[in-house]
Amino acid sequence: MDARLPQMLAGQRVESVDRRAKYLLLRLTHGTVLWHLGMSGSLRIVPSDLPADAHDHIDLALTSGHTVRFNDPRRFGSVIYATGDPNAHPLLAKLAPEPFDAAFNVEYLWRRSRGRKVSIKQLIMNGQVVTGVGNIYASEVLFQSGIRPRRQASSLKRDEVERLVKSIRKVLSQAIRVGGTTLRDYVNPDGNPGYFRQKLFVYERADESCRNCTTVIRTFTQGQRSTYYCPTCQR
DNA sequence: ATGGGCACCTGGCTGC
DNA sequence: TGCAGCCAGGTGCCCA
Secondary structure, three states, X not given: OOOOHHHHHOOOOEEEEEEEOOEEEEEEOOOEEEEEXXXXXXXXXXXXXXXXOOOEEXXXXXXXXXXXXXXXOOOOOEEEEEOOOHHHOHHHHOOOOOOOOOOOOHHHHHHHHOOOOOEHHHHXXXXXXXXXXXXXXXXXXXXXXXXXXXXXXXXXXXXXXXXXXXXXXXXXXXXXXXXXXXXXXXXXXXXXXXXXXXXXXXXXXXXXXXXXXXXXXXXXXXXXXXXXXXXXXXX
């Protein structure tokens, strides 16, 4: 967090709240707050006199008497104040289309995957290719698509890219609908966990049997992140 | 331009 | 019981 944040935000009005990739955008009178929750961050509305708990790092005090409280045990979140067009900010400028944008389509992903030697899993986790696909959903998306995570991006056939685009949209929209995925401590702003965990087919299911074909789910490390897949359903 | 690896930080779990 | 070691939901940056 920028130490000058309190004085820069003081007295400004929150005009609207928006989102770009995993950044929350608080559009203020004179600028925009780019708020990323990292891996463990959460925002809750609390009464302004509620004492701070462990890992409560920032209070955004509103004239309504409510406080937006930022809790982030792992401190991987970030809060940045940007003046001018927030989409021109270096953190946002190079971001890929949102997965639900018309611009994210088969032709687009086909073009972006040609000539790419990275694994398809790392490609879809790259925010400059598509936003919103984190480590959990990358494994789930590739399972739904029937594609092995280690495949070179450029090796995908056109029909595989088609399945991938569909799966990215499907998995993300299902996850959003049920409030995300709680593995340990993630909670929604209302304090509830996300229920997508119950719908996971491969993530964190190593040595368990595939829910589609009963083959044992495998795991390995890819770019320092855990990957899970079914060797039978995914080719 | 691309790919690979590290860094940031804290807590929880496992195994000795 | 204590403690070292390892792992975790993200992504920006540096280097080859």
